[in-house]
Amino acid sequence: MIQRKMMLEGLLNFHLRPDQEDEYKRMLYQEVNKARKEWEQAYMAFQQAVGEANVDVAIYTLEAAERRYQIELKRAKQADVKWDAFRQGSYFD
Template sequence: MTSWPKIWRKHKPELKLEPSVQQDRYLLVQEIRKAHLEWEIAQKRFDYVIEKEQIDYSIFALEAAEKRFEMLLKQAKDMKISAGEVAASRTMEGSS
């Protein structure tokens, strides 16, 4: 006879990935976090520029950072990596 808790429990099957795929996902998440940080830095740099040459460079750097971040997010979407996975990696790294 099956007990009631076993009947009521619903298990979500875990996604089993090959080690190489897991490594690729992990590396992409790390690159996304790095690209986001670079984008934030470029935004802050733009806030503090004064001279015309600095403005031009800051705009270029900000646009490049945005494009890289968008490209990585598209790759993550194609690999079905959720925002939760990226946030979880951030939480796990912050607790170490």
């Protein structure tokens, strides 16, 4: 457990070369959007679930999707992703 935590902390504290930073931020932006879409799909599945077993599965799926979305948002925040830059397309120029 301690070794895994140290490994994860090492991944969060790595330094990118300037030429890698934009690509990394683009990847984070895409992962956040992907996680948001998965969360939205899980939420719709939860809304349509019928029967105790299906509701249970939908709840677990929704909770997992929500957690992944939170993790991706945190990663993007730590990388100081500027959302307006993506909306305006400047990261993609």
